[in-house]
Amino acid sequence: MHSDDVDAETGAVAVAGAVDHGSDGGQAADGGWEEVRPGGAPAVPGVRMAGFRDRVGQALDLRVLPQPAVVVVIGLGNEPFTVEGGTAQGPSTSSHRHPGLVASLSPGPTRIHGRDVECIEMCLSPGTAYALLGVSPHELHGAVVGLEDLWGRGERQLREQVAAATAWHERFRLVSEFLVRRAARGRSMAPEVAGVWDTIVARGGRVRVDDLAASCGWSRKRLWSRFHAQIGLTPKRAAMLVRFDRAAQALRAGGNAADVALAHGYADQSHLHRDVLAFAGCTPTALAGL
Secondary structure, eight states: OOOOOTTTTBBBBBBBBBOOOOOOEEEEEETEEEEOOSSSSSSSSEEEEEEEESSOOOOEEEEOOOOOOOOEEOOSSSSSSEEOBTTTBBBBEEEEEEEEEOOSSSSOSSEEEEESOEEEEEEEOOHHHOOOOOOOOSGGGGEEETHHHHOOOOHHHHHHHHHHSSHHHHHHHHHHHHHHHHHHHHHHOHHHHHHHHHHHHOOOOOOOOHHHHHHOOOOOHHHHHHHHHHSSSHHHHHHHHHHHHHHHHHHHHTOOOHHHHHHOOOSSHHHHHHHHHHHHHHOOOHHHHO
């Protein structure tokens, strides 16, 4: 959970290079962050979960970058998070304070501030988010919003129960049981939409929308409408996001921009530059250094 640290495997608010430490295993990561991951398979498919605790009381200042997952953060500390920024539809200078957060697939330029942070973070596949959040990712309007706005009193009760637990494995159990109950009464994404999303991810975003429509037997217009309503992005935008995410990981791992562009299906380095600027608001060089 470093400042400006974003990783597709651990979420928009995360420590890069996560390691599974078992039910109660912790790691004092760089900068004094403890990171813990539950052992075994997730209770609800499509959920990746981790616990984070600030051991040294440092201030948190994180840039939220788009990624192919909806990120849910349950804050367990005494101080709420402060969210500054806008949405994918436009910038904003307003600030909002929330004890828990939900970051959409492609939020606008946003920063999250906090102090003495302790939290559980979950990365949800779009299909799982559709079932668990109570709203379609489309209804998040490309923003970072308060979790209490979606889960209401249930969010407060869960947060209080989890904060009262002293062991990470007990915290993970409480959250998992809550998710299982929500999933049991949640909506199911159309199998055609879920299948198209899985294809986009499996192919790293290197797909043609006409081929995606043909694969599920829908017209291009119907696919666009149903996919956007349930995922929150058009199929083309979703493919761009997945490709950007793969390229961002490669850049942050030290890859040369020209080589990364070629490896991930960009026409050339300037094409990669345009996509990184559109999604991250910075150049590939700046992204690599975050």
